[in-house]
Amino acid sequence: MKDVELKVVERAKALLASGEVARVVGWKKGDFCFDPSPAVFESVEELDGLVYNWFCGANLSKYLIEISKKEGKTAVFLKPCDTYSFNQLIKEHRINREKVYAIAVECLGKLDVEKIKAKGVSMIEDVEVVEKEVKVATAYGTETLHKPEVLLTKCETCQKTHQVKDEEIILHERPARDVDRFAEVAKLEAMTEDERFAFWKEQLSKCIRCNACRNVCPACSCVKCVFDNPASGISAKANDAEFEEQLFHIIRAFHVAGRCTDCGECSRVCPQNIPLHLLNRKFIKDIDGFYGEYQAGEEAEGKTPLTSFTEGDVEPNDAVDGEAK
Amino acid sequence: MQDVKTEKKEFTPNIVAFCCNWCSYAGADLAGSSRLSYPANVKIIRVPCSCRVNPMFVLKAFQQGADGVILCGCHPGDCHYVTGNYYTRRRMALLYSFLNYMGIEKARTRLEWVSAAEGQRFSAVMNDFVKTVTELGENKRLTDLRVKEGE
Ligand code: SF4
Ligand code: SF4
Numbered sequence: 001m002k003d004v005e006l007k008v009v010e011r012a013k014a015l016l017a018s019g020e021v022a023r024v025v026g027w028k029k030g031d032f033c034f035d036p037s038p039a040v041f042e043s044v045e046e047l048d049g050l051v052y053n054w055f056c057g058a059n060l061s062k063y064l065i066e067i068s069k070k071e072g073k074t075a076v077f078l079k080p081c082d083t084y085s086f087n088q089l090i091k092e093h094r095i096n097r098e099k100v101y102a103i104a105v106e107c108l109g110k111l112d113v114e115k116i117k118a119k120g121v122s123m124i125e126d127v128e129v130v131e132k133e134v135k136v137a138t139a140y141g142t143e144t145l146h147k148p149e150v151l152l153t154k155c156e157t158c159q160k161t162h163q164v165k166d167e168e169i170i171l172h173e174r175p176a177r178d179v180d181r182f183a184e185v186a187k188l189e190a191m192t193e194d195e196r197f198a199f200w201k202e203q204l205s206k207c208i209r210c211n212a213c214r215n216v217c218p219a220c221s222c223v224k225c226v227f228d229n230p231a232s233g234i235s236a237k238a239n240d241a242e243f244e245e246q247l248f249h250i251i252r253a254f255h256v257a258g259r260c261t262d263c264g265e266c267s268r269v270c271p272q273n274i275p276l277h278l279l280n281r282k283f284i285k286d287i288d289g290f291y292g293e294y295q296a297g298e299e300a301e302g303k304t305p306l307t308s309f310t311e312g313d314v315e316p317n318d319a320v321d322g323e324a325k
Numbered sequence: 326m327q328d329v330k331t332e333k334k335e336f337t338p339n340i341v342a343f344c345c346n347w348c349s350y351a352g353a354d355l356a357g358s359s360r361l362s363y364p365a366n367v368k369i370i371r372v373p374c375s376c377r378v379n380p381m382f383v384l385k386a387f388q389q390g391a392d393g394v395i396l397c398g399c400h401p402g403d404c405h406y407v408t409g410n411y412y413t414r415r416r417m418a419l420l421y422s423f424l425n426y427m428g429i430e431k432a433r434t435r436l437e438w439v440s441a442a443e444g445q446r447f448s449a450v451m452n453d454f455v456k457t458v459t460e461l462g463e464n465k466r467l468t469d470l471r472v473k474e475g476e
Contacts, residue, residue: 188426197428197466226381246427246467247384254380257419282426286419306419309411311401316436319418320425 001053001129004106007169008052008077011103013044015075021101022072025063027056033126034113038063052077054127054134057110057152059265061085061095062218068096076100079107080160084261084297085218087163091300092259094221104165108174109147109155112268116150119143153277154264157181163298181262182285184278189321200246206272207245209237213266213276219256219296226251249279257283258304261297289322290314338392338458340367342451343382345375347405348440349397355444363451374398375436376409380420383434387467393433393458397450400438410438429466432457 012024024047028039034055040063041047059082067074078086083104089095111127116136123139134145148156157179162168188196214220214227226232227248234247253276262284266276287294287305291313294305314324344350350371356363372378375398386394396417398410417436425431437450 193425193428193430195428196426200427247388250384250423250427251381254420254423279423282423283419286422290418291415306412306415309408309415311411313411313414314418316414316417316421316434319422320431321422 001108004169004171005052007171008103008105009047009050011167011169012041012050012075012077013047015101016041016047017044020073021075022070023067023074024050025060025067025074025076026050027052027058027060027077032124034111034116034124040067052105054111054129055113057112057154057268059085059216059218059263061089062216062221064095064100065089065221068099070099073099073101075103077103077105078162078164079105079110080162081107081154081158081261081263083163083165084160084295085263086297087300088259088261088297089218089221091297091302091304097300102164102166104162104168104170106168106170106172106174108172109151109158111147111150112152114273116145119145119150121145152264153267153275154262158264164300182281184275185281185285188278188282203274204245204249206274207248208272209245209248210271212269212271214252216265216269217256217260218263218265219259219261220252249276253279253283256280258287258294258306259296260284261295286319286322290319290324336459336462337364337366338455338461338463339390340364340393340395340451340455340458341386341391342367342369342395342397343372343375343378344369344439345398345405345410346371346373348399348403349437349447351441352397352439352443352447355441356448357444359444361444361448363448364455367451367455374404374406374409375413376404376406378413378417380416383417383420384467387433387464390464392461392464393435393454395435395437395450395454397437397439397447400440403440424467430461432461433464 015021016024024041026041027036029049029051030036033053036051036056038058038060041050060076061082064076090097121136121138121143124136126137128135129147132147134147134150136143159177227235229235238245260280262280264277270276291305318324344353353369375396378396383394398413401410404410421431421434424434435454439447439450
């Protein structure tokens with residue numbers, strides 16, 4: 001990973017120094033190795049703070065909505081999953097493609113520091129990954145963890161490939177993963193109605209309505225949002241014991257149905273660890289089942305499943321879990 | 326204070342029916358003028374096209390106290406605006422399946438195609454839906470006190 005990071009910084013500096021781009025969007029060093037955050041770099045000196053490590057899970061594509069309105073070109077680093085969001089935003093005419101220089105950067109999966117800490121590892125100083133072994137250097141010595149257990153949830157089932165690139169930085173081959181991303185959804189579908197209700201009630205009752213899932217979502221980028229409108233009645237935390245925050249969650253998930261690329265950012269940022277991807281993936285699974293397989297963000301043009309139809313579409317009364325019943 | 330609604334034998338469901346102006350709304354009229362009955366607890370909301378119904382309408386209806394929500398539109402191919410009902414069909418197929426996934430009884434949601442000439446069908450559809458929802462009982466799963474304010 002260090003070799004990739006060197007290349008990332010080198011390219012960013014070269015692009016900025018030559019004047020080819022006016023700024024670079026990347027990840028900035030935090031206080032620790034595990035907390036880099038998205039940042040805009042506007043000078044070569046600033047780029048000394050650019051990092052690309054095992055904790056760069058954040059998707060940078062949404063920032064380009066505002067940044068691509070600025071003067072000059074912007075270089076951005078995109079992991080495979082990020083390129084789908086990027087394409088989807090182009091499709092929705094939110095990003096000006098001409099003003100972006102997209103650098104496809106390799107990804108062998110990103111780590112979840114919360115999962116590492118949950119293994120009892122603290123005082124983390126550095127992380128190196130060799131194949132499936134995560135070696136965490138701490139103030140107390142080195143701990144070795146099994147990589148699949150500490151990956152970000154979104155990376156566990158990722159089979160994505162770069163859909164966009166003006167150039168690429170790929171130094172290592174990524175081993176193919178073969179994990180069914182719908183397995184969890186199918187498990188829920190197989191439950192009884194009462195069990196499903198209990199499951200979601202428990203999950204969604206944890207929601208504190210911080211709106212982080214909405215803010216981070218590349219598909220959730222309306223200029224005006226119903227959740228900011230006090231008159232909507234759902235702009236704040238619910239005080240209902242029965243099923244807290246369900247309206248927020250149904251609307252959020254439906255609003256991105258057919259446009260959600262399954263980048264997994266919502267679940268990554270949720271401070272309450274609500275498995276929001278299981279809501280989005282339900283829509284993806286149903287769309288695949290009812291209307292044929294569709295992956296949002298694979299193309300930068302064309303219609304989405306909810307803006308198209310066929311005469312023989314399934315009838316809503318019969319439509320359950322991706323099949324006509 | 327006792328909530329009369331919880332006494333099961335007295336339960337009459339609150340039904341909200343979104344009816345397209347060009348077909349089922351006229352179908353309801355025809356049912357009326359043909360003296361075909363449908364239950365009085367069906368509250369019809371006239372919309373310019375079934376496609377006007379945004380999922381939020383359905384959710385709000387439930388959260389303001391509906392026990393069942395039904396959408397009625399022109400038969401596929403007969404939309405006044407040519408294709409509106411095709412979009413409705415996709416939207417509601419996904420919404421209804423999603424609500425079911427969250428544990429909300431699927432039978433509380435329905436979509437039927439009813440033309441302006443089908444007064445009889447309109448009345449049969451409503452009678453049947455009311456019967457189904459009555460058997461299900463009160464909607465307790467899609468509630469939110471925030472939108473019930475002022476009740
Ligand atoms: S979802 Fe895939 S591309 Fe995105 S960070 Fe995880 S492994 Fe990398
Ligand atoms: S990020 Fe989590 S806690 Fe915050 S609003 Fe979204 S679901 Fe609720």
